[in-house]
Each structure stands twice: as structure tokens, then as C-alpha cells.
Amino acid sequence: GENVEQHPSTLSVQEGDSAVIKCTYSDSASNYFPWYKQELGKRPQLIIDIRSNVGEKKDQRIAVTLNKTAKHFSLHITETQPEDSAVYFCAASIGTSYGKLTFGQGTILTVHP
Amino acid sequence: EPEVTQTPSHQVTQMGQEVILRCVPISNHLYFYWYRQILGQKVEFLVSFYNNEISEKSEIFDDQFSVERPDGSNFTLKIRSTKLEDSAMYFCASSVYGTGEAFFGQGTRLTVV
Numbered sequence: 001g002e003n004v005e006q007h008p009s010t011l012s013v014q015e016g017d018s019a020v021i022k023c024t025y026s027d028s029a030s031n032y033f034p035w036y037k038q039e040l041g042k043r044p045q046l047i048i049d050i051r052s053n054v055g056e057k058k059d060q061r062i063a064v065t066l067n068k069t070a071k072h073f074s075l076h077i078t079e080t081q082p083e084d085s086a087v088y089f090c091a092a093s094i095g096t097s098y099g100k101l102t103f104g105q106g107t108i109l110t111v112h113p
Numbered sequence: 114e115p116e117v118t119q120t121p122s123h124q125v126t127q128m129g130q131e132v133i134l135r136c137v138p139i140s141n142h143l144y145f146y147w148y149r150q151i152l153g154q155k156v157e158f159l160v161s162f163y164n165n166e167i168s169e170k171s172e173i174f175d176d177q178f179s180v181e182r183p184d185g186s187n188f189t190l191k192i193r194s195t196k197l198e199d200s201a202m203y204f205c206a207s208s209v210y211g212t213g214e215a216f217f218g219q220g221t222r223l224t225v226v
Contacts, residue, residue: 098168099211
């Protein structure tokens, strides 16, 4: 089955810096790649997603890039703010799998004021 | 904005007891999921449900687990005989098409003592 690896496990940045989180996936049939933000004790919330027919997608300070050949995708957060502090999970889904998401291990992002 | 809702928010049960976790997916969604998250670990897929039947299940989802959509709005996860290792946060999720964004509930924290 699909396996998703995520790095780094923790990331500490100063407010205003950029943060990059990287994920690799194993199954070339995966075609949907969402990123979820989870604040302490809360539900995972989708912040951005990308499909395999697109190489990059941006939404304000957040962007995701996908390299299908290398089977990796990355989350980029620019101009980080303290409220960006959370756990970020990448995930991958195969189109024929009824939407089953395979998650990475998570990255604890801390943005210091 | 519509949300997936789960009850209860926290459930404490004795080992060996049966528990039922309840979820109300978003009303026009057709695909339903249960995930679990052991404290400090990644979110793990348990089961997907579409058209009143299980479409996929993980190795975790053994004979102790079952799911049901008893009416047009609820989606339940039953654990027949709970074990200590079942202690986790259980998330329900739903999506419209099964190939895109999944919306997560706020979770039920299950503690087995």
C-alpha cells in the first residue's frame, strides 16, 4: 500500500521567515495530495491541496509543489506568523481508493515571535 | 459552513466493554471515513464507507470493529470489546466525491482503562 514519509518532524522558525515541509510518497498511482493543519486538541483542517495534473498551487502565504517523477511534494509557508504554529500533516490518496488518505508522520511547526 | 460533528467528545470505558462512536457527516456527502490518532502519532485510516457498504478497511479494522449508517444522517463506529491499545482520538470524516477534500470532525477521545 501507499506509504508517506514527512520531514522534518519538528521545525522552528522566527516570525517572518519561510518554512518548508517535505513529503515523499511511494505509490505512483497517488493523484491527490492534501495538507492538513492540526492545532492542539482540534480537528485536522485542510489548508491546501494539489492534484497530480498540477505542479504548483498557491493560496496567499501558502504554496504546495509536486514533483511526480521524484514522488515528492512540499508545503511552503512564507512570512510565517505565530498563529501558523501547529502540526502539519501531508497526505496522499489514490484515485481508485474511495478517498482513503495515507498521512505522513506530521511536522510540529513553531513560529517564534 | 457545514461541519462534521462527532459525539461524545470524550469517552472513558472499561476494557472489554463495547463503545459506539457517533458521527453526523455533512449532509450532501457520499463518502464516509473513520481515522484514529494515537497520542503524538500520525492519523491512521481505519475504514471507508460508500453506498451503504465498506469500500476499504485497514489492517487495524479487525473483527472487533464495525461501522453502520443506521439512518440518513448518522454514521457510527462500534468497538465490540475494547482493549487498552484502542485508546486514541477517533476522527470521522466525509467527502462529496471520494476523490477530493475530506472534512474531519472534531474527534472523540476514547480512553480505555
